[in-house]
């Protein structure tokens with residue numbers, strides 16, 4: 001089975017976390033999330049993975065380990081991930097120096113549906 005870890009940041013605290021993903025027949029699924037510090041992320045070489053496929057949330061996905069937001073958004077500018085609770089409000093990218101903000105749309109909506117399970 002192909003599996004990897006992506007890096008994400010918490011929208012509320014900007015703290016780093018890891019997203020474990022695995023490949024299944026129809027898409028890549030996010031199965032687990034865990035708090036992570038910058039040193040360990042570097043040591044494990046996390047963050048080098050590039051997934052050019054649909055990313056879905058597994059039903060058991062625990063959400064952001066810092067604020068429990070059930071989903072995450074891929075930034076339209078820097079392409080990095082920041083957690084997202086799915087609320088009707090503006091989302092902010094927490095990767096410096098990007099700081100892009102906007103209302104999530106597009107493929108992210110399928111994330112929301114899965115996050116609601």
Ligand SMILES: [Zn+2]
Nearest residue numbers: 010064067083
């Ligand atoms: Zn969070």
Ligand SMILES: [Zn+2]
Nearest residue numbers: 075078093098
């Ligand atoms: Zn960004």
